[in-house]
Amino acid sequence: MSSTEVKPDAQRRAKPSDELTPETLNKWLYDMMLIREFELRTMAAYQQAKIGGFCHIYIGQEATVVGTFGAVNHDDPIITAYRDHGHALARGMHPNHCMAEMFGKITGCAKGKGGSMHMFDKPNHLYGGHGIVGAQTPVGTGLAFGAKYELEVLGGGTKKVCLAYLGDGALNQGALHEAMNLAGLLSIPVIYIVENNGYSMGTSIQRGTTMAHDLGAKAAAYGIDFLEVDGFDVIDLYDGFKPFADACREKQRPGFVDLKTYRYQGHSMSDPQKYRTKEEVSQFQEKDSIDRLAHLLLNERGTLGEDEYKAMQKEIKEIVKESIKFSESSPDPDVEAELYSDVYANIEPNLSPTRDYNHGAKNDLL
Amino acid sequence: MTTTIADIDIPAPNLTAELPPFEGDRVIQFREALREAMSEEMRRDPRIFLMGEEVAEYNGAYKVSQGMLEEFGAKRIIDSPISENGFAGLGIGAAMYGLRPIIEFMSWSFSLVAADQILNNAPKMLYMSGGQWGCPIVFRGNDGAGGQLGSTHSWCVEALYANVPGLKMAIPSCPYDAKGLLKTALRDPDPVFFLESERMLGDKAHVPEEEYYIPFGQAELRREGDSCTVVSFGRPVNFCIEAADQLAAEGINVDVLDMRTIRPLDVEAIERSLRKTNRIVVVDQSWPFASIASEVITQVIERFFDYLDHQPIRVNSDDVPAPYAKPLEQAFLPHAGKIVEAVKQTLS
The missing domain is CATH 3.40.50.920 (Rossmann fold)
Structure with missing residues (x-):
């Protein structure tokens, strides 16, 4: 816009979110509500012992994935850690396949071989779901390297950015620092998004990380652009993140984002949460991102009707309920077909002393 | 060239073809045989890149990649900082994206600091993703005692690493095999751990000029x-x-x-x-x-x-x-x- 169009006394500048249509915002609300409902059902299923292993709940952080995914293209690669159900759903994985994976069923996104921490979705460019803290960050750097290589060496493809999510606990892992050094050095278009919920399991960020009050110092050390952004309001988040991501894409340079968020539930399903007070949790719940967006669309902007909102709630409840039914009624992976499949792509004799490997069932997502 | 990764389709090599004679008079060093394998495959497949410490401008810490920067350029022969966990993980991501990385460890002894990436990610990705993403990558470098390098630099990693399902492991003993096995490794869709020896890099023997692929699992x-x-x-x-x-x-x-x-x-x-x-x-x-x-x-x-x-x-x-x-x-x-x-x- 030219300067003549801006009134000298204008307090309000144009924001990237001004371009978002009411349909997009309604969809964002829908996605955030879907994640929350899904996670509530996940917790219930876990308590009923239908889900095993470790299970990390995303409730409270919904705006994070919805606002950041909204700022990039569908074919930009995404990689994350183990609190990954929200990423899978927001990227477009059908709740049936996400839930069935946790139920350990063959219809799960990883055929029941990965579980809660390993949500992979090739058609939606979600490269996992990774269990070791920080280990996904060099891999995300490689995804972005691959995209840039395709552009520069092969001459095909488009300018992409990879979003590599991590928790604040991963700030202290060597893998992240090696990845950031490589990205800064080789100019790799990966954006490290710290979903900073204040706690790595039971250790507050102040107890685990130096310069916790200014994570930008870490980005500066590697010559990487930095953004600090509020993850409680999805629109503010988008307004901050969209131009940042666009610039990383355009310059084909890395970025580092301190995204302030909060998880309402424990670290995992077995967390008594003695490290924080109920008052602290409710303080954050008061600025809940879903309530805020619903209020904005229903009351302030009036772009979402009360009936439409209720229909949305109803539909989500049904979809999630259906995902439980789908998972319960799906078959277990067949031991004979699946235990020894997906280990090698090129199966040869004598790879194992126990028995030959085999090809199993086709993944439902492919 | 304007190609996307998806456009590239290189069929598997013929592993049942008769191998050229083991004996002959084209005598070259083990390191040259390795270089020949990489260079031949890189000429065929633009998805292959080589990354490691000193592989480019220094011409290889052990001169294995000598001259490759000149032929393939800095976008494909890439010097990494001393950061094994970082660049091994980068290779894994690039492989998932569709490239065919060669990650060189100056010594497999140094791969211990990258153990999480090479053991937890590369060999398990196909299984963890329910068959969605494999990891076609070759990790290669010197294994075993060099010459008086002491205990930290003399690792034999084969027993440690071969324990992990999902990876393949090739260990050539002579220049002929170095070329033929590395070429097969570079065409395999699974992660291959390729173990060389500093003490053999100067070994000289006949290596056929032609392309040949030694099948895995055949002693x-x-x-x-x-x-x-x-x-x-x-x-x-x-x-x-x-x-x-x-x-x-x-x-x-x-x-x-x-x-x-x-x-x-x-x-x-x-x-x-x-x-x-x-x-x-x-x-x-x-x-x-x-x-x-x-x-x-x-x-x-x-x-x-x-x-x-x-x-x-x-x-x-x-x-x-x-x-x-x-x-x-x-x-x-x-x-x-x-x-x-x-x-x-x-x-x-």
Whole structure:
């Protein structure tokens, strides 16, 4: 816009979110509500012992994935850690396949071989779901390297950015620092998004990380652009993140984002949460991102009707309920077909002393 | 060139084709054979890049990649900082994205700091993702004792790493195999751990100029005899050949089987030889406890117990950290003297 169009006394500048249509915002609300409902059902299923292993709940952080995914293209690669159900759903994985994976069923996104921490979705460019803290960050750097290589060496493809999510606990892992050094050095278009919920399991960020009050110092050390952004309001988040991501894409340079968020539930399903007070949790719940967006669309902007909102709630409840039914009624992976499949792509004799490997069932997502 | 990754379709090589003669007069070094394999495949496949410490401007810490920067440019021959966990992980991401990385470890000893990436991510990705993403990547570098490098730089990682399902492991013993096995590794869709030896990089032998692919899981008989089966792989194969020649002078002829790959492991070749010799010695430069030799012997006992006329014997490096002093290091390795003694023991 030219300067003549801006009134000298204008307090309000144009924001990237001004371009978002009411349909997009309604969809964002829908996605955030879907994640929350899904996670509530996940917790219930876990308590009923239908889900095993470790299970990390995303409730409270919904705006994070919805606002950041909204700022990039569908074919930009995404990689994350183990609190990954929200990423899978927001990227477009059908709740049936996400839930069935946790139920350990063959219809799960990883055929029941990965579980809660390993949500992979090739058609939606979600490269996992990774269990070791920080280990996904060099891999995300490689995804972005691959995209840039395709552009520069092969001459095909488009300018992409990879979003590599991590928790604040991963700030202290060597893998992240090696990845950031490589990205800064080789100019790799990966954006490290710290979903900073204040706690790595039971250790507050102040107890685990130096310069916790200014994570930008870490980005500066590697010559990487930095953004600090509020993850409680999805629109503010988008307004901050969209131009940042666009610039990383355009310059084909890395970025580092301190995204302030909060998880309402424990670290995992077995967390008594003695490290924080109920008052602290409710303080954050008061600025809940879903309530805020619903209020904005229903009351302030009036772009979402009360009936439409209720229909949305109803539909989500049904979809999630259906995902439980789908998972319960799906078959277990067949031991004979699946235990020894997906280990090698090129199966040869004598790879194992126990028995030959085999090809199993086709993944439902492919 | 305007190609996307999806446009590139390179069919699997013909692994049943007859291999060119082992003997000939095109004598080059082991390191040149490795370079030839990489360069031939890189010319065919633009998805392949080489990344590692000093691979580009320095021309390779051990001159394996000498001249490759000049031919392929800085976008494909890439110097990394000393950051093994970082660049190994970068390679894994690039492989998932559709490229074909070669990640060079100056020494496999240094891969220990990248263990999480190379053991947790590369070999398990296909399984964890329910078959959605494999990891076509080659990790390669020097393995085993160099020359008086002391304990931290003399790692034999084969026993540690071959334990993990999902990876393949090739360990060439001569320049001919270095080229043929590396070319096969670069065309395989699974992660391949390719173990070289600093002590062999200068070894010279005939290497065919033509392209050839040595199939994985097919051992090669290096010496023939009916007294005992001597199984090995990588550098110690050369110790076995030395021992076999010493034994032959005494009228004892042994089969020396070069396994070439550990995963897959050609147990049928071992069976064929055992039927004839009924005795086995396994030579492995790993430490003895839970070593590749232990694994080979376990499989022999499980499958071929009835063929055995003597208990199997393993010859490993001594069960101590690799020493610095020359006589200590010499004594530590699974050298020919130890092998001769072990063979004689099976015949006693």
